[in-house]
Amino acid sequence: MTSVILGARSLSKRYGAGIALDNVDLDIQAGESVAVMGASGSGKTTLLHTLAGITIPDAGTVSYSGTDITALNETQRSKLRRESFGFVFQQGLLIPELTAIENVALALMLNGVLRRDAEAQSAGWLAHLGLSGMEGRRIGELSGGQAQRVAIARAQVTGARIVFADEPTGALDSHTSADVMTALLEATAGRGHTLVLVTHDSTVASRCSRTLYMHDGVLSPALPARPGAAPAGESAGGSNYLAGPR
Amino acid sequence: MKTTIPILWMMSRPAPGNKAVVALPATAFALVTALLLIVLAGALSFFTHPAPADGFGTAGAYQNLALVALALLILPLLTLGGSAARLSARRRDERLSTLRLLGATPALVGFMAVVEATAVAVLGIAAGIVLYAAALPAVALIHFQGHALGLAGLWLDPLVVLATAAALIVLAAISAAVGMRQVALTPLGVRTRQKAPTVHWVRAALGAGAAVVLYLGMANITASGSIAAVVVILLAAFAGGLALLNLMGPYVLKWFAGRQVRRAATAVRLLAARTILESPKAAWRQVSGLAMTSFIAVVAGTGLAVLNGAGAGIGTAEANLYNDMRTGVMITVVASFLLVACSAGVNQAAAILDRRELYISLDRMGMPRTVMDAARKRAIMSPVRIVTVGSAVLSGVLLFPLTGLAMIFSPLSLLVIAGILAGGIGLIWLGLAASAPVLGRVLAGGSTAAD
Ligand SMILES: Nc1ncnc2c1ncn2[C@@H]1O[C@H](COP(=O)(O)OP(=O)(O)O)[C@@H](O)[C@H]1O
Numbered sequence: 001m002t003s004v005i006l007g008a009r010s011l012s013k014r015y016g017a018g019i020a021l022d023n024v025d026l027d028i029q030a031g032e033s034v035a036v037m038g039a040s041g042s043g044k045t046t047l048l049h050t051l052a053g054i055t056i057p058d059a060g061t062v063s064y065s066g067t068d069i070t071a072l073n074e075t076q077r078s079k080l081r082r083e084s085f086g087f088v089f090q091q092g093l094l095i096p097e098l099t100a101i102e103n104v105a106l107a108l109m110l111n112g113v114l115r116r117d118a119e120a121q122s123a124g125w126l127a128h129l130g131l132s133g134m135e136g137r138r139i140g141e142l143s144g145g146q147a148q149r150v151a152i153a154r155a156q157v158t159g160a161r162i163v164f165a166d167e168p169t170g171a172l173d174s175h176t177s178a179d180v181m182t183a184l185l186e187a188t189a190g191r192g193h194t195l196v197l198v199t200h201d202s203t204v205a206s207r208c209s210r211t212l213y214m215h216d217g218v219l220s221p222a223l224p225a226r227p228g229a230a231p232a233g234e235s236a237g238g239s240n241y242l243a244g245p246r
Numbered sequence: 247m248k249t250t251i252p253i254l255w256m257m258s259r260p261a262p263g264n265k266a267v268v269a270l271p272a273t274a275f276a277l278v279t280a281l282l283l284i285v286l287a288g289a290l291s292f293f294t295h296p297a298p299a300d301g302f303g304t305a306g307a308y309q310n311l312a313l314v315a316l317a318l319l320i321l322p323l324l325t326l327g328g329s330a331a332r333l334s335a336r337r338r339d340e341r342l343s344t345l346r347l348l349g350a351t352p353a354l355v356g357f358m359a360v361v362e363a364t365a366v367a368v369l370g371i372a373a374g375i376v377l378y379a380a381a382l383p384a385v386a387l388i389h390f391q392g393h394a395l396g397l398a399g400l401w402l403d404p405l406v407v408l409a410t411a412a413a414l415i416v417l418a419a420i421s422a423a424v425g426m427r428q429v430a431l432t433p434l435g436v437r438t439r440q441k442a443p444t445v446h447w448v449r450a451a452l453g454a455g456a457a458v459v460l461y462l463g464m465a466n467i468t469a470s471g472s473i474a475a476v477v478v479i480l481l482a483a484f485a486g487g488l489a490l491l492n493l494m495g496p497y498v499l500k501w502f503a504g505r506q507v508r509r510a511a512t513a514v515r516l517l518a519a520r521t522i523l524e525s526p527k528a529a530w531r532q533v534s535g536l537a538m539t540s541f542i543a544v545v546a547g548t549g550l551a552v553l554n555g556a557g558a559g560i561g562t563a564e565a566n567l568y569n570d571m572r573t574g575v576m577i578t579v580v581a582s583f584l585l586v587a588c589s590a591g592v593n594q595a596a597a598i599l600d601r602r603e604l605y606i607s608l609d610r611m612g613m614p615r616t617v618m619d620a621a622r623k624r625a626i627m628s629p630v631r632i633v634t635v636g637s638a639v640l641s642g643v644l645l646f647p648l649t650g651l652a653m654i655f656s657p658l659s660l661l662v663i664a665g666i667l668a669g670g671i672g673l674i675w676l677g678l679a680a681s682a683p684v685l686g687r688v689l690a691g692g693s694t695a696a697d
């Protein structure tokens with residue numbers, strides 16, 4: 001059974017003379033975990049931001065559950081991101097003066113949940129991610145891996161159906177990176193939610209259900225699966241599909 | 247360092263979208279310069295055009311009071327100058343860290359930032375001199391000694407203007423250097439050094455002890471009831487109260503913020519309270535000028551109200567002196583509020599730039615801009631309210647016998663004081679509002695949205 005949760009059509013975005021997105025088409029199924037790989041500057045972050053309604057493309061549409069989010073105004077997109085999407089960034093980017101649990105609870109409080117309920121749900125998520133006993137710690141008192149788990153809790157505590165992660169393991173050593181990936185996949189795809197992840201690391205990408213490649217703004221589907229990589233479920237029928245491996 | 251000048255030149259070309267960050271400190275320096283020159287002109291005019299000699303020694307009193315007013319304004323002036331210099335030193339965040347990445351030493355990068363900050367200050371100071379000249383005709387209308395000050399006495403000797411400007415430039419350079427020491431220049435970015443907040447209950451205990459001693463002293467002296475005693479009370483209450491406020495301020499803010507963190511039901515309240523709790527000392531530093539100002543307003547206002555009420559059958563010279571003291575107090579308080587409001591705006595701009603990435607990420611996650619703005623405003627306005635009300639109450643209590651008298655003799659003057667305090671709070675709010683475009687610009691630079 002497939003149901004497309006996020007669909008992009010003919011996305012283009014240029015910055016000055018440079019092309020960040022070149023006629024990109026992409027369908028993402030609910031429950032998928034999609035990794036986007038590619039060289040630095042190839043347009044991965046731009047793609048992620050466009051899919052998430054942070055960046056508006058020069059041309060093309062992004063539809064989420066039937067709504068064209070490129071047609072929404074800033075306030076509407078902000079509300080959509082806060083209520084339906086979750087985000088994990090490379091550097092955690094948690095609020096340093098809040099405690100771990102407050103950082104997670106804030107995401108719920110912004111959606112109108114009462115503080116007591118928000119903290120109760122957040123405590124559950126922190127415990128689930130192996131952070132019990134650290135609820136009251138400030139962000140500076142957490143390790144990089146722990147901070148990323150707090151960020152994962154923050155991204156999923158609202159029940160967001162899609163989590164966007166931009167190099168979430170980029171600042172971690174390989175061992176911690178594997179742990180954080182396990183936590184991220186369990187928290188998202190493991191619960192039927194969708195993960196869209198940008199990474200440089202093929203080991204990280206190999207744990208996702210599908211890998212896509214960006215090259216100068218052009219998106220192409222998986223290269224031949226390497227050992228250990230989950231086979232790609234669907235092919236991203238793209239108008240810019242550059243046939244075959246390089 | 248032969249490479250310094252070319253690199254400096256290359257890096258100091260204006261970056262797009264950075265206007266507010268140059269404009270804020272430059273404006274602050276313009277205001278500091280203009281206010282300082284005006285106050286200096288007013289103060290000196292009492293020396294160059296002294297009141298006619300009389301039996302009361304009025305001329306001497308004017309000169310002394312003018313010096314006191316000048317002294318009271320120096321501190322907030324210097325604070326604002328320092329904040330402005332720090333802001334312009336920090337605004338180069340990315341460029342400075344890029345330089346570090348390219349291998350420039352922290353010393354070189356720091357030196358360049360100080361040079362830049364000083365250059366911005368020079369711009370502002372030049373504008374301030376023009377502002378001073380432009381404002382003089384209005385200042386000349388203020389009545390002292392029964393007649394308008396007049397333009398003639400207010401023009402400062404060009405040498406005095408130049409010396410003041412030079413002193414301010416040195417101040418800007420020193421503050422920028424101190425400001426740079428508070429940030430860590432790493433290749434990964436320019437960050438405010440994190441210091442563990444250390445606010446000890448001993449402060450509160452010491453403060454409470456001093457308050458009791460001061461209060462007992464006040465009560466004894468008031469009992470004797472002479473005019474000399476009133477003056478002693480005012481001075482002691484003033485000095486003691488200020489010391490007390492500075493001792494207890496951070497602790498009081500910490501206590502209030504701690505309570506607010508536990509009670510906060512909304513994201514805005516939680517963020518604001520945690521921001522204060524993060525560094526009560528920093529929060530206090532932003533509003534301590536205000537504490538002093540409220541204190542001046544209440545102590546001087548009360549004293550004048552009492553003297554006014556008591557002095558029914560006094561001569562014109564003395565009546566003039568009381569009127570003029572009231573005018574002087576008002577000018578000092580309003581100028582001081584203006585400076586505090588400016589500092590609030592400038593400090594906020596620096597704070598936003600310091601946390602640029604965090605704000606951008608929160609925006610991406612969908613935190614409404616209104617929430618960010620409300621939280622950072624509340625983090626200042628809540629201490630502002632605590633401090634204004636707190637120092638007004640504290641001075642009222644210390645001076646209770648006098649405030650009691652003032653309430654009976656001239657309730658109107660107490661109302662005027664309350665009005666001035668409320669107006670001052672409004673000014674600070676405006677200062678904060680002026681920093682909002684900086685947040686807007688930071689977010690606009692972060693999200694690549696086309697709208
Ligand atoms: N806000 C921006 N302004 C100008 N150019 C940008 C901006 N964001 C991205 N770019 C450019 O678009 C291209 C793709 O960037 P990005 O999506 O960040 O790549 P990646 O994440 O793959 O490293 C790069 O050439 C980059 O310089």
Ligand SMILES: [Mg+2]
Pocket residue numbers: 044045046
């Ligand atoms: Mg990127």
